[in-house]
Amino acid sequence: MEDFLSAITHEGLAGRLKRLSDELLYSTRAYYKSTGLDIEPNWHLVFLLLERQEQMTITEISQELKMSHPGMVKIVNGMKKKGYLLSQSDENDSRKQLLSLSEKAKNLLPEFRRHWDAGIMTMQQLVEDSPHFLDELRNLELKFAESNYQQRTSENLKTL
Template sequence: MTDFLNQIKYEGITSRLKRLSDVLLYSTKDLYRAEGLIIEPNWNLIFRLLQEKGEMTITEMSETLQFSHPAVVKIVNKMKAEGYITAAIDSKDKRKQVLSLTQKALQDIPKYEVYWNAGIRVIEEIFEDSPNILEELSKIELKVKELDYKQRVLLKIK
């Protein structure tokens, strides 16, 4: 059976990227569930940030990851509910919460790192025939950041 999205070339590119992302995401969720891990696929990003920085606000995380503020809030709230993140009021700005890893997180991270490191090796294997994929992806992200899709389309039709 032919792949329609592949057949329609650039018209299907965003759907192909989404499909690939979904396949990897759902497979990761399935792996974690099968292994009895109480985490979600994107939590490793927050764990890693807080391991490196010690503590951060939601805004700092959002800016660092270039994710929307609501997306980071959603991830962090789930992690808080599982007891991996603790929040304290910022001493300089009482409106802000400073987030950090709990003792539970610090204890569980080594167990999770086994899966994350294996996952990195798997991704490297999947992309081994595309050695420039990260550079190409960075170029595309930069172009979209310079002038987004909406702006580009409007320039084409006016």
């Protein structure tokens, strides 16, 4: 695999990460399509969260998954349209929309879980001979949490 992005190492790193995550996204969607599961790749984690905690608001979910709330609104609307989510407004705070799994979702969860487990196996196989990958990915996340690309690069520019 000749690869311009790999050849230019640090310059291509952002693009490679994007490529990899896009590939995962599209391949996961193709997998769901081929197996007839009527879900989108990004719904998975919402199912998991609502299984762990029965009722959550959009804001809570988006914070937990570190995603913007408008992004989460779209996901939730999609899941509602398919009948996987119920919403009810909070008695004490009418702004809040309490989301929970529908009966349909609960019934289908065991089937979903089989496929998710197969996916977990795939990810395990993928990193099994890259023993530092997860730890070092964590390092990167922590570094960016400290100071992001923009801040770091602005600083670096001054030193050039």
